[in-house]
Amino acid sequence: MSIPVKLAVIYYSSTGTATAIAQEIAEVAQKAGAEVRLLKVAELAPQAAIDSNPAWAANATATGDIPVASPDDVEWADAVIFGSPTRFGNIASQLKQFIDTLGGLWAQGKLADKVYSGFTATATTHGGQESTLLALYNSVHHFGGILVSPGYTDAVKFDDGNPYGTSHVDAQGSNPVNDTTRAAARVQAERVIKITAGLKAGLPTI
Structure with missing residues (x-):
């Protein structure tokens, strides 16, 4: 009987x-x-900033029961999928701060040989989606991780058009996550x- 893949989905979201x-x-x-752990990273913004944006405040309340990620969750995982909105073509400072806490695991070689992937969202079309994922993946290379992007391995990826990961344009909150984005997330x-299970089993399925 195969051992289930342990996946940590670690993300930051404001709205x-x-x-x-x-x-x-x-x-x-x-x-x-x-076996999945859905985890958010710690918020760094002041409460006044959160309260000033109704969507931000609502998301903070709605996700109050989602655990905050720790380095132990990354060590536990066979695969990690990171998620972040775009901030000037880069990942949000909240996710970057979390990644920066992984130095101890990196020094021990405990970030290497895991599978990593990523997703993002922007307020405008394009808006730095690809550059954000590529910036995120710089860290994966430093980890010695195994980057698994969705590519165009499924026809639905030609609908969302991003081979680097799942991405969505929320258009300032007027375009909720739709079927196209959900299909891309499913493929990813x-x-x-699949790839992580193959690696754990000695690559027979790859």
Whole structure:
């Protein structure tokens, strides 16, 4: 009997778009047989800033029961899917701060040989989606991780058009996560689980 893949979905979301994508990925991975931890990273913004934006405040309340990620969760995982909105073509400072806490694991070689992937969202079309994922993946290379992007391995990826990972344009909150993005998230989650399972089993399925 095969051992289930252990997947950590670790994300940051202010107004909820990345939350919805993270939840979709986690659900699909569970259906694929993975043991999943859905985790958010710690918020760094002051409460006044959160309260000033109704969508931000609502997402903070709605996700209050989602655990905050720790380095132990990354050590536990066989695969990690990181998620972040775009901030000037880069990942949000909240996710970057979490990644920066992984130095101890990196020094011990405990970040290497895991599978990693990522997703993002922007307020405008394009808006730095690809550069954000590529910036995120710089860290994966430093980890010695195994990067598993969705590519165009499924026809639905030609609908969302991003081979680097799942991405969504939320258009300032007027475009909730839709079927196209959910389909892309499904392809990404299933691919990460498939490749990770193959690695754990000695690559017979690859």
